[in-house]
Amino acid sequence: MAIDKAAILERLKTVMDPELHRDIVTLNMVTNVAYCDGLADITVTLPKSAAGIKEMLEGRIREALRELNLAKVEVSFAYRLTAAEQEAATANGGGQEQAEEQAEQSPQDVARASNPLPSVKHVIAVGAGKGGVGKSTVSVNLAVALARSGAKVGIMDGDIYGPSLPTMLGTDKLELKTIGNMIVPFEMHGVKVTTIGALVEDDKPLIWRGPMAHGAFKQLATQTDWGDLDYLIIDLPPGTGDVPLTLSQLLPLAGAVVVCTPQKVAQDDAVRALKMFEQLDINILGVVENMSYFIGNDGVEYDIFGRGGAEMMAQENGVPFLGSIPINMGLRKNSDAGDPTANFEDSKLGEELMNVAKRLTHQVSLSGPEDWTPSISIS
Structure with a gap:
């Protein structure tokens, strides 16, 4: 049946x-x-x-x-x-x-009625239908781009089974601090950061059933001292499961961003993620095509995975397309080094990332009062 x-x-x-x-x-x-x-x-x-x-x-x-x-x-x-x-x-x-x-x-009606984070203006979920498409990379660089535009930004590592933010943001060598029962977020690259990676040993596998995942996610979200934020980016686990359902019932969202690579197999999984968010009454802010193309040392752009596939998928499903991010050696190097700020020193990559963030803020502005959303200028 x-x-x-x-x-x-x-x-x-x-x-x-x-x-x-x-x-x-x-x-x-x-x-x-x-x-x-x-x-x-x-x-x-x-x-x-x-x-x-x-x-x-x-x-x-x-x-x-x-x-x-x-x-x-x-x-x-x-x-x-x-x-x-x-x-x-x-x-x-x-x-x-x-x-x-x-x-x-709906779950979002319940979340809006009991909003545990009233000082956060816009909560944005970043998800993907499958792993390996660069969801955490997009989450981190969106957060840094929004912070560089002058917004107050936080990012939560909701990927509680495989947290990547400690490496990508350079928090892996820092010691977590608490005040009472509240977690004090790290402040890195202009962004407030909290991650389950700071609460467990680096090499310890997280083998959690649904209720444990639910509890850990809820604690990270509501027991972190975020202060006043314009945006809180939540990096979700790949696929569909307990954590997105928990999020939909816990926090009122401005919407969700779905990350997809150009291949058809990735598009199929991304569509499942889109349908999941729709079923949970979460607005789709747009699709980002990651690993869209590669620029060789000769300056030629190579469409390794079939550039434009995710954009076509977004159009077919009637959701906004936020932009493309290329395969970039510097992006990989900077992510491994915990230095996303360096990505914006590359004029081509920095422009692509800021354009995605600019389109995202526009979509967010359509879901609420315009004066809530800082504008982004690209220089």
Whole structure:
């Protein structure tokens, strides 16, 4: 059986309200269903007076979904006032906020309502459908480019299974500091940085199940003293899984950037990443084509992987294209040395990186008040 939102809703139609003896879908109690790669997140909205049946309903929901063999099911509950309860609350001079509560909530609605980082203006996720396409390289250089434009920027190494930022930003030799239960971020190349790599031994493999990954990601995001930021870049693990779902429920996002190389096989995986973000109600800010072309010592540009493939994929899926980044010996060398600032001393590479950042800020400005987004000038 193909598993999607419709299939999950069909199974939920077998779950009956124990008092009304009608299914919870027909009763409009199921107010959100999000599904991605075996992970289902379901929100059920009950009348406030029916809070006592929550555990019973959750058990019936899990039983109904058992035959779908989902990897993980998250069931959360919200509450609303019935018309009679609203009338009584209004008559008593209170409860208006509860009476006006929206019945339908996406994961991002939940995140916006309980935003744990109110001093961060724009949270941007950088993801990829597969590993090896340079997602962390793009994340780091976007963060540095935005900082060079005058913005206050932070970057979080959300790739908790294989953190790359300690090497790319040169934090691997620094000692982590905390104040109380808050992590003090490193400040490198004009960017505030936090990474799981600072909390574990360099050669220790991170073999974590979903709940452990969820907890580590949440701690890094919410227990880092970010201060006031214009942008927080989050470098996600490759592929689709627990961490993007956790992010969608935890932080309100300005949107996501998907990194892709030109080949068809990379495009296929990038499309899965696009669909994942769409299912999680996260705006797609654009696609970046990394390793787009190579400039030889003779000055000739070589399209090793088929330049333009990611741009075509973006057009076919109706999402913005933010630009291309070439294969560059200096970029590799500077990443290994933890010195991304040096990338901007190369006029050609620096211009490409700043152009990608400029297009990104434009897309962010379309998702919120213009005065939130610093402008970038290229000199």
